[in-house]
Amino acid sequence: MKPGTTSAACAAVLRRDLMLVWRRRGDALNPLLFAIIVVACFPFALGPEAAVLERIAAGTIFVAVLLAMLLTLDALFRSDLEDGSLEQLVVSPHPLALLLGCKIFIHWLTTALPLIIVAPLLAQLLQLPAPVLPVLIIALALATPLLSLIGAVCVALTVGMRRSGMLLTLLVLPLIVPALIFGAGACNAAQNGFAYAAPLLWLAAWLVLSIIIAPLAAAAALKISLS
């Protein structure tokens, strides 16, 4: 049997993953709810004064979004491993990195994009000043794909393990700390009236590098875990 073209394989992966998310669209809303609940907890703990909330708003939203995404990372390859389709991806004649890149893209599209869309609501809950909001959105748009990409590499290393959740957190967090520092740093700089372009450009540079390297690394890691 002649294998299809690589682009057809990528399209198939994209379509399949999107359909899987759509069939279980209730589950897909979980990270969204989680982020909203985490953010809503802060005013309860710190008191409702706008001045206090304003100062921690950007950082809190960043942490809440990263944690919400971390929750979903665990399941990135799990169902594929259970039904055997992950092995099919590995043995397929198409470049594994490209196929994994498609899966990572769908992960970002279905978990991070909704989080970015509700970010204005979260910002409103914590009284984030309106001029900072665009910076927050841009920083999130640059930092969340990074988490999806780096997270995918770590998930590929822990795939097939039961109870991998805590370990995954331990692996991902040190690697994602710079994204948190630069992302939240840009927001804080904007809030205090400083220049914020530099941290955003750093994030963008790192994202470009990761888009190229991370799928390759995830493929290599997956081959180690499934060997």
Added chain:
Amino acid sequence: MNSFVLFFHKLGSPPYFYRFAGKWLPWLYAIALVAAAIGFYGALFTAPADYQQGDSFRIMYVHVPCAWMGLFAYLFMAANGFIALVWRIKLSETLAMASAPIGAAFTFITLVTGSLWGKPTWGTWWTWDARLTSELVLLFLYFGVIGLYHAIEDRRQAARAAAFLALIGIVNLPIVHYSVIWWNTLHQGQTVNLIGPSKIAPSMLWPLLTLAFATHVYFFASVFARTRVALLELESGKDWVRALLPATQASHD
């Protein structure tokens, strides 16, 4: 093949390495102990007190060598991990995984001594300074590598996965090293240079270098000891391990 390359190839064989490390182990421990004794004598008795910090600066003699070793151990682990992934050499897997807990311990000591020193000098146990933070991240990376290694059942697959993680985490190493140069923060800048003059008095410098030498030798002694045990476990079914066991025990197997 010249004799050095031949020696290197031989070293890759577990039984050869087991004997080689066993022969060197007591010497390495002895050298490390003597160097540490000389270094500590210099650090505690001959080096003058700092004109600003008084005697508290002497913590540096533990802090700085351990900080160097934290980075060195990571580099050693990552280099061995790279060899293990590319050439699938079993010994490199074992060496890489043996150095992870030692590096973590050195990094932990660095953080603890730094915080003990920070209390009287900076007035705080901890500050979110670039170097402190990146050192903490380094510790978490070590924990990640150790955790991943122990979470996977198959020893060799576990070593390869953890080695891969170590290679990804290596991006943090330059950040730790250059953090005091890139960000102008509370932690003081680099005062000891390999190339060019150091910004530290010679009477204070030599104990530091002696202790750094001692920790390096100790690191290798410790790695060798751990690797020997790990090799015995990994190769427990092989003939050379059985031959090592006393005759009475071997008969029970």
